[in-house]
Amino acid sequence: MNPTLVILLVACSVAASCALLGSFLVLRKMALLGDAISHAVLPGIVLAFLFTGSRAALPMVIGAGVLGVVTVLLVEMFNRSRRLREDASIGVVFPALFSLGVILISRYASQVDLDLDCVLYGEIAYAPWDVLTFAGREVGPKALWVTGGVLLFNLALVGTLWKELQLSTFDAGLAATLGFSPVALHYLLMSAVSVTVVGSFESVGAILVVALLVVPPATAWLLTERLEHMVGLAILLGIVSALGGYAFARWWDASIAGAMAMVAGLLFFAALLLAPGHGLLARLLTLRRMGGRLSGQLLLLHLQKGGAVVPAALLERRFGWSRRRLEKVLAPLRSNRLVEVDGDGLHLTESGAKVLESTGRAQLAHKL
Amino acid sequence: MTDPQSVPGAPAIEVHDLTVAYRTQPVLWDVDLQLPEGRLIAIVGPNGAGKSTLLKAMLGLVTPVTGWVQIFGEPYARRRSWVGYVPQRESVDWDFPTSALDVVTMGLYGRIGWLRRPQKHHRETALACLEKVGMADFARRQISQLSGGQQQRVFLARALAQDARLYLMDEPFAGVDATTERAILALLQELRATGRTVVAVHHDLQTVAEYFDHVALLNMRLVAAGPVATTFTAENLQRTYGGRLTVLTQATEALLQKRTAEIPPDLGVKPAGGTPWT
Numbered sequence: 049m050n051p052t053l054v055i056l057l058v059a060c061s062v063a064a065s066c067a068l069l070g071s072f073l074v075l076r077k078m079a080l081l082g083d084a085i086s087h088a089v090l091p092g093i094v095l096a097f098l099f100t101g102s103r104a105a106l107p108m109v110i111g112a113g114v115l116g117v118v119t120v121l122l123v124e125m126f127n128r129s130r131r132l133r134e135d136a137s138i139g140v141v142f143p144a145l146f147s148l149g150v151i152l153i154s155r156y157a158s159q160v161d162l163d164l165d166c167v168l169y170g171e172i173a174y175a176p177w178d179v180l181t182f183a184g185r186e187v188g189p190k191a192l193w194v195t196g197g198v199l200l201f202n203l204a205l206v207g208t209l210w211k212e213l214q215l216s217t218f219d220a221g222l223a224a225t226l227g228f229s230p231v232a233l234h235y236l237l238m239s240a241v242s243v244t245v246v247g248s249f250e251s252v253g254a255i256l257v258v259a260l261l262v263v264p265p266a267t268a269w270l271l272t273e274r275l276e277h278m279v280g281l282a283i284l285l286g287i288v289s290a291l292g293g294y295a296f297a298r299w300w301d302a303s304i305a306g307a308m309a310m311v312a313g314l315l316f317f318a319a320l321l322l323a324p325g326h327g328l329l330a331r332l333l334t335l336r337r338m339g340g341r342l343s344g345q346l347l348l349l350h351l352q353k354g355g356a357v358v359p360a361a362l363l364e365r366r367f368g369w370s371r372r373r374l375e376k377v378l379a380p381l382r383s384n385r386l387v388e389v390d391g392d393g394l395h396l397t398e399s400g401a402k403v404l405e406s407t408g409r410a411q412l413a414h415k416l
Numbered sequence: 417m418t419d420p421q422s423v424p425g426a427p428a429i430e431v432h433d434l435t436v437a438y439r440t441q442p443v444l445w446d447v448d449l450q451l452p453e454g455r456l457i458a459i460v461g462p463n464g465a466g467k468s469t470l471l472k473a474m475l476g477l478v479t480p481v482t483g484w485v486q487i488f489g490e491p492y493a494r495r496r497s498w499v500g501y502v503p504q505r506e507s508v509d510w511d512f513p514t515s516a517l518d519v520v521t522m523g524l525y526g527r528i529g530w531l532r533r534p535q536k537h538h539r540e541t542a543l544a545c546l547e548k549v550g551m552a553d554f555a556r557r558q559i560s561q562l563s564g565g566q567q568q569r570v571f572l573a574r575a576l577a578q579d580a581r582l583y584l585m586d587e588p589f590a591g592v593d594a595t596t597e598r599a600i601l602a603l604l605q606e607l608r609a610t611g612r613t614v615v616a617v618h619h620d621l622q623t624v625a626e627y628f629d630h631v632a633l634l635n636m637r638l639v640a641a642g643p644v645a646t647t648f649t650a651e652n653l654q655r656t657y658g659g660r661l662t663v664l665t666q667a668t669e670a671l672l673q674k675r676t677a678e679i680p681p682d683l684g685v686k687p688a689g690g691t692p693w694t
Contacts, residue, residue, distance in 0.1 A: 225475045
């Protein structure tokens with residue numbers, strides 16, 4: 049199989065898995081828990097290595113899954129003690145588990161064929177060369193099997209439990225009263241996150257999994273109003289980040305994982321600025337437009353009340369406007385011949401009076 | 417449906433010896449309470465009196481230290497499908513990417529059951545419920561674009577979709593506009609007319625006597641419970657709220673107004689300063 053194709057397929061599976069589960073994490077305000085799990089599974093992976101002495105996928109997934117659940121249990125325990133808030137609980141638990149993993153790796157370095165740098169940063173470029181053998185035959189790159197399997201598992205999980213995940217994420221209380229155990233769903237979701245992280249860490253590394261878990265869903269949330277659209281778009285954005293990041297890394301000769309996270313970040317900022325309706329730019333433009341229109345209406349109304357010619361200086365004083373601001377508001381009114389300048393003063397034209405009449409003058413006057 | 421049969425003569429809710437604590441801090445202390453079927457019932461008490469906790473204990477959302485709750489003579493777990501729940505509006509994130517119709521459809525999930533997807537007729541039922549609260553035009557609207565009153569109506573529509581015999585509502589009137597308040601009241605009265613029971617945590621003492629038939633006064637312990645006419649008295653309020661005078665003055669005024677309103681005109685009472693009725 050073409051090595052580039054393998055790398056791209058692995059990256060896309062990882063990105064899609066992370067976006068799928070990350071959407072629910074972000075909506076549950078648990079993005080940080082994904083972060084914690086991605087680090088805390090390390091001792092689980094190392095212990096699986098030590099016990100089996102191999103890099104077989106299944107024990108690793110099980111070890112990581114167990115540690116993921118342990119992380120959630122510990123966080124909830126500290127949280128329930130009411131001596132620590134949730135953020136601090138997470139902050140205490142995952143460095144503890146992660147450091148345990150680091151210590152285990154360094155202590156048993158001779159037995160564990162596991163490179164710490166690889167765990168932290170991942171090395172997707174090696175993915176095509178680590179080939180899985182099954183019944184004595186080579187069946188293709190291991191990373192592709194693992195990440196593809198994880199993706200299918202996640203798709204099946206979210207597909208079958210879509211309604212339950214939606215309800216328990218939006219309103220855990222109602223979910224509980226209706227008999228859909230939100231606690232069980234919570235642990236199931238967190239186990240899936242743990243498994244996904246393990247499946248991903250070889251390719252993008254523990255640290256950058258966080259970027260793929262959080263950033264594409266956060267971007268998608270800015271752009272959508274329905275859960276199914278948000279999840280779909282998050283997956284798409286994740287894949288775009290993966291492909292774009294790979295292209296960028298090749299061109300710039302930089303870290304592939306780093307470039308993927310960077311592209312995801314750039315997409316987020318683009319959405320934040322440019323999202324229609326809710327984006328910063330759209331909001332700014334709407335405010336401007338509304339503000340400009342209101343200023344124009346106020347000016348027209350004032351001229352009407354003033355009757356004859358109103359001196360510009362008087363308007364500036366009354367409205368607290370600068371000459372520049374007055375001229376800016378006036379420009380569209382003059383070009384539409386609603387207002388005429390008469391020496392130093394302004395007066396309303398007939399069409400100006402008509403416009404004022406038609407745009408609900410009474411309503412406006414009432415507001416003043 | 418596979419509902420267990422109603423236990424004859426059982427009250428809508430029976431709370432027995434209920435004590436609930438968060439850690440070592442008791443929130444409810446030895447509450448004994450029976451609430452009759454077919455009434456509008458207010459749970460009233462000061463902040464931190466345990467009103468929401470009582471509701472959550474009835475729904476099995478908090479585990480009591482002692483005591484039990486029965487719904488129509490059975491534990492909650494066997495009466496799930498009989499009970500509709502309206503949580504406080506602030507309990508969910510209204511920025512959630514979902515439409516009003518989706519939220520109402522969630523009320524049907526209990527009936528739909530695990531793993532199955534909502535069908536077209538479920539959406540139609542949900543839409544009909546939105547229509548009942550006057551929100552059909554907003555069905556496709558994302559919920560963050562709704563006003564507070566509209567959001568509350570969406571929650572009520574969701575409860576209607578549950579088609580329950582007993583509704584537990586946590587401050588349904590909190591922070592809504594006057595139109596929504598009237599709409600909610602009309603809805604509660606309609607529910608009562610069809611034999612449903614509504615238990616609502618209520619904050620506004622002035623409207624208790626007007627809106628509800630039955631009241632439970634709570635301040636960690638149950639102070640009193642019974643029909644509004646005999647239970648919602650100045651003395652009981654004093655015992656519930658202690659010395660909080662402003663609250664009491666309001667409530668007493670409301671009581672007096674209610675009394676005055678109840679006296680029929682032919683007893684010779686004339687409106688102050690006006691012409692006599694003819």
